[in-house]
Amino acid sequence: MKRILMVGAGSCQRSAILRIRSLGYEVIAADYNEWTEAKGLADHMVLADAFSPEDILRCANEYRVDGVMTSGTDQPVLSVTVTQNRLNLPSFLSDETALLVTNKKHMKERFREKGIPTANFRIIGRGFSDSELDGMCPPFVIKPLDSQGQRGIFKVGSIEEVRIRLESVLKDSRSSEILVEEFYKNDEITVSGWVDSGRVHILTITDRVTFSPDEHIGVCTSHENPTKHIEKHGVQLKELTRKICKDFIIEEGPLYFQFLIGNEGIKVNEIACRLGGAYEDMTIPYATGADVLRMNIEGCLDSGYDKSDLKSALVAEGSRPFSTRLFFCGEGKVSYMTPVEEIRKLPYVLDAGYNIHMGDLLPAILNASQRAGFVIVKGDTRREVEENLIDLRRTMKILDEDGNNLIRTL
Template identity: 30%
Template sequence: MNRKILILGAGEMQIPVIEKAKSMGLYTIVADMSADAPGMKIADAPVVISTMDKEGILACCKDNKVAGILTTSDAPVNVISYVGETLGLPSMSMEVANICTNKYLQRAKFAENGINVPFFKLCDKDTDLSELKDFPYIVKPIDSSASRGVKKVINYTELTAAVAEAIKYSRSQKVIIESFIIGKEYSVETYTQNKKTTIITITEKLCIGEDKGFFVEDTHIEPARISDTDWIAIKTEVTKAIAAIGIDNCPTHTEVKLNDEGVFIIEIACRLGGDYITSDLVPLSTGVDMLGNLIKIALGEQIDVKSKYNKCSAVQFLNPNNYERCKAFIESGDLHIKRYEV
């Protein structure tokens, strides 16, 4: 029998890692609360269970004698760390997983370790917000993901409404209010194994919707179009933040903003980047097999994070603002590489 690996999540974004594990000769056990999730159809052994059910997932791992456990989603990393520590499987620690899934704990940890942070305040439904006058702010649930409940606000009326809305998306009913950081946004894809962190690449992010207070990712470009000086500044701050949290034996996806005052870390997630960044863009631009490394690190094997080449890759998401332009480009059949303004 081939070695068994348990993958938490069977949505569309998990299909690439399931397929990668199968191509590596592993027996894939895939857990999801929906029997109809697309990844369940390609799993060797689909298991209908919530990816947040840590005791149920632990029992599944014990029963199947798995060699490793992984996820590409945010919330289940707490289950990964719990199972990892309980069974002695490679994973980030439970403390690290807790910090990486709690925006307030991250901000506090950064502040303690001299890492650039904006003003921030932890709030719940009873917090007096009247003292907050230095708009704009950004309001976020402390323990949600995928920008759910995140809103930029420019006055008190918007602030109170945004806090009430963000609380709906928070499992703990708490939100964090931060000073809004002006600057260009980037994400940083890394791996840390045996306490050694490697920056694989920096992705340039273009967003739309800020004028309405929301942030919808529109385009990802690799490598980011930045100077060597800015690349080093981002690398230095992200590496320092990863060390401050104590991240090890996992990938990280770090969102940062860069302005004249320096590099500000928005959030660190101890998982791979989504939106096709690590499944497609990073391998295309660097030759680094991010999914293969995720599986190897879950099995306790040495990962290969050395870039094989330096190419360009990008993804453009369709939206009302660019639909006609993208449609005309595709229909023209002129799909050869050119320089297009984005």
């Protein structure tokens, strides 16, 4: 039986671990947490830092694995790729490309070098001088170079606020520098697809709905397929996606690119070479017929994996409508939750899950790690999806001790 090392074992890797096992492979789950629900589904659990290529290489050697992969998470892509290439295992990316798509300093510099539109930016460190931000106009967005889940990201109004927040940003980074961008008022768009021997297949183009940037910048609350911008900007989004793949030498595997549409047109926010963390391993097969999770799994074992789904997949414009609700809750103690089995039985629900439990004391929302759960709602049309969401809101409840519904974003 072939063995696959799954790097990361959170809720975003749960369905991948189950799918690996259903395909008849053995799963080793590596994560820095002692135990997670997803880790408990694997054949073997390993304590390791998914962000550390050294840790993942050690695990791969120890278990003599036949393949290494991740899903739904950015930073482990570098650890996975380095391990694959050191052990001569099948790999979608070169080490250089994996670094470019996981480190925002290298990513943004490549954008600038290749003329890819992106927000004006600088890279700064402790003790920076005001002159390093000459030519930039506040407000600013400050970010770690190598984090994920919107950790350590802040919208600030002045250079002085950059100084005040700098250490808070660095707490979520392994770097001594941070990214400073000009804030660009926008609608966010996500392009998901697959590259087959250099040919780019764009599968879905979704609206990435977020909290207000003045509340929790960049924290996603839903993905809506297809995007409302498909008619006006669909062609340009596809052209830009293909240019990025060429300029970053992305020749194989999954794509998850984030774009910003505002009054200066389309700008690229960031790019990743992995399945998305909004359960795209379920929504893309439903919406297009392309089983990207199977391809990801088989592609980490065999470079000649079956990609025939791409030939018959629906294009983004014709993909089936859905809404992935990534819901959050207000502060309070959980005293009741509508059973997840009841939600999954609803005829318009593709899947659902909770990240919280009865009795949990829920904190204030800081970033995407406070996500309470997800529900994927389907329908034959966008209007039907919206009607189904109204019914879901009547059905689904998470109550505190006073009977108040804690759900904020559904």
